[in-house]
Amino acid sequence: MATVVDSPHARAPVQRSRWQKLHANTKLWRGIMAVICALVLWEIGSRWDEWVGFQLPFVGLIPPPTDVARAWGEVIFLSGYWESWYLSFKRVLGGFLAAQLVGIPLGLLMAVNRYFREIFFPPFEVLRPIPPLAWVPASLIFWPTNEMSIAFVTFLGAFFTIVINVLGGARSIDIRLLRAAQSMGASQWHLFSRIVLPGTLPSIFTGAAVGMGITWEVVLAAEMISGGGTQAGGGLGFFIWNSYMGGSLEQIVVGMISIGIAGYLSSSAIRYLGDLSMPWRRMF
Amino acid sequence: MAEEHTQSKAGETAVISGGRIELRDVSKGYGDEWQHEQVIESLSIEIEPGTLSAVVGPSGCGKSTLVNLVAGFETADSGTIRVDGKPVTGPGHDRMVVFQETALMPWLTAYQNIVFGPKLRGDLKGSALVNEAERLLDKVGLTEFRDKYPLQLSGGMQRRAELARALINQPLLMIMDEPFRGLDAMTRELMQEFFLRLFEEYRRTNLFVTSEIEEAIFLADRLVVLSNRPATVREIIEIELPRPRALEMLSSPEAYDYKRRAMEILHEEALKSFTSASGQTEFLEAYSKRGDL
Numbered sequence: 001m002a003t004v005v006d007s008p009h010a011r012a013p014v015q016r017s018r019w020q021k022l023h024a025n026t027k028l029w030r031g032i033m034a035v036i037c038a039l040v041l042w043e044i045g046s047r048w049d050e051w052v053g054f055q056l057p058f059v060g061l062i063p064p065p066t067d068v069a070r071a072w073g074e075v076i077f078l079s080g081y082w083e084s085w086y087l088s089f090k091r092v093l094g095g096f097l098a099a100q101l102v103g104i105p106l107g108l109l110m111a112v113n114r115y116f117r118e119i120f121f122p123p124f125e126v127l128r129p130i131p132p133l134a135w136v137p138a139s140l141i142f143w144p145t146n147e148m149s150i151a152f153v154t155f156l157g158a159f160f161t162i163v164i165n166v167l168g169g170a171r172s173i174d175i176r177l178l179r180a181a182q183s184m185g186a187s188q189w190h191l192f193s194r195i196v197l198p199g200t201l202p203s204i205f206t207g208a209a210v211g212m213g214i215t216w217e218v219v220l221a222a223e224m225i226s227g228g229g230t231q232a233g234g235g236l237g238f239f240i241w242n243s244y245m246g247g248s249l250e251q252i253v254v255g256m257i258s259i260g261i262a263g264y265l266s267s268s269a270i271r272y273l274g275d276l277s278m279p280w281r282r283m284f
Numbered sequence: 285m286a287e288e289h290t291q292s293k294a295g296e297t298a299v300i301s302g303g304r305i306e307l308r309d310v311s312k313g314y315g316d317e318w319q320h321e322q323v324i325e326s327l328s329i330e331i332e333p334g335t336l337s338a339v340v341g342p343s344g345c346g347k348s349t350l351v352n353l354v355a356g357f358e359t360a361d362s363g364t365i366r367v368d369g370k371p372v373t374g375p376g377h378d379r380m381v382v383f384q385e386t387a388l389m390p391w392l393t394a395y396q397n398i399v400f401g402p403k404l405r406g407d408l409k410g411s412a413l414v415n416e417a418e419r420l421l422d423k424v425g426l427t428e429f430r431d432k433y434p435l436q437l438s439g440g441m442q443r444r445a446e447l448a449r450a451l452i453n454q455p456l457l458m459i460m461d462e463p464f465r466g467l468d469a470m471t472r473e474l475m476q477e478f479f480l481r482l483f484e485e486y487r488r489t490n491l492f493v494t495s496e497i498e499e500a501i502f503l504a505d506r507l508v509v510l511s512n513r514p515a516t517v518r519e520i521i522e523i524e525l526p527r528p529r530a531l532e533m534l535s536s537p538e539a540y541d542y543k544r545r546a547m548e549i550l551h552e553e554a555l556k557s558f559t560s561a562s563g564q565t566e567f568l569e570a571y572s573k574r575g576d577l
Contacts, residue, residue, distance in 0.1 A: 179357050180383065183376065183377060183379065184401030185376070185401060185404050199391075280392075
């Protein structure tokens with residue numbers, strides 16, 4: 001009696017996962033090849049002068065990847081380099097987590113409570129367009145230590161993005177879901193915990209991904225501006241600045257790529273957490 | 285599929301347990317004094333327990349507003365809506381809505397969606413809940429897909445999961461708001477047959493809103509044809525096709541006659557909305573309201 005009304009769209013799970021694995025692998029290899037090609041082109045571009053006799057614009061000024069790798073090989077034995085990693089990561093994570101802790105509840109409150117939104121949204125919207133770096137001088141004056149002002153600016157960088165994403169996500173939840181839940185006897189608290197919260201999760205992770213990117217930008221810039229004291233205490237931003245002052249072009253590039261890797265690690269972690277906490281978004 | 289269906293015994297399980305719906309002089313409008321738009325005007329419908337009334341009307345005539353009023357998501361400006369004599373004051377699990385497109389919670393599996401209501405209220409627990417949910421999953425043919433998320437289900441499966449989610453709450457009234465819209469023609473036909481079997485088995489009072497006349501004639505005991513906006517009942521056509529129904533009955537002379545009568549009225553009403561000066565603003569309004577149905 002219970003005949004399955006099957007549509008051709010129903011997919012067989014086994015086939016899919018195998019195909020997916022293969023696809024993921026080709027994707028990986030394509031990515032690796034792309035990076036290798038870019039490195040080779042860069043090497044050729046930088047060494048054009050030695051080989052052909054005239055310098056290519058822009059890329060000719062940059063040290064070739066082999067030189068950068070050599071510099072890197074020296075730098076990784078310096079404790080100051082790793083300390084810079086540690087310091088920058090600590091600042092990014094600190095500011096980012098603080099922004100999440102304050103931003104998510106604030107965004108949710110503004111989304112579910114009209115009065116709260118009407119009171120807090122206008123000042124929020126005035127402060128939001130101010131770039132985080134514009135806060136640097138004021139926060140240097142306002143906060144007693146450099147470290148605190150860096151933390152504050154980092155926090156701001158992620159905060160506004162997180163709030164606006166959470167607010168937007170929570171407000172755009174399909175009203176039919178809320179109505180369906182209401183029909184089934186959901187209380188106000190149920191609506192919040194069973195519908196609004198899971199429904200906002202994708203936006204929370206979007207906000208986190210974007211916020212994380214901004215946080216790295218802000219930390220680096222703040223580290224350069226504030227000077228960071230010694231090279232050891234300065235973080236990756238100061239590492240670059242110091243290399244610039246010391247005239248080591250290779251080390252500048254090492255610092256830049258380090259930041260690239262650090263940012264990639266951070267956003268991978270967020271993507272991973274997102275996949276983990278939102279299994280329903282996986283199509284497979 | 286149709287053969288199998290006609291073979292099933294007639295009326296073997298006519299479980300009718302209340303569910304008389306009465307709408308009396310219901311009116312509803314939106315906007316303020318200056319810009320008022322009357323959507324429903326003194327509309328009265330009575331639905332006998334265990335019957336299926338299909339509501340058809342020109343597009344944008346206020347069918348979805350009617351659904352929202354009966355479901356209790358919105359309140360009428362005047363008039364009363366009663367379920368078994370009790371006035372409707374808000375949403376409740378005695379009236380379950382199956383929405384346009386799908387309104388399954390995307391973050392819950394098929395099983396979790398089905399047990400959502402009873403779990404919240406705590407009126408069905410433990411193994412009783414599991415058994416009932418699994419029985420319904422089987423009924424709608426989704427046993428294998430119990431742990432799949434809605435995104436991983438096909439359109440037809442999503443609608444069947446939604447039917448199960450509604451049925452587990454033992455509603456007195458099922459409100460179907462164009463439930464099969466957005467399905468491809470083939471799936472739609474299969475869903476209609478599937479739904480019909482389900483209805484003929486459970487016999488729960490059903491308010492079925494649709495814009496497809498054939499679908500309405502195929503499923504319904506009576507056809508409520510609404511007028512153009514502001515919606516009111518233009519005509520009630522009793523559909524006297526025997527149950528259990530089969531798709532072939534749609535090509536019978538009676539069915540043809542029902543269809544012709546309904547089409548005539550709808551055509552008249554549609555023309556009115558076409559020629560009325562406010563046609564364009566109505567369209568824009570319907571467009572801007574599409575989000576909140």
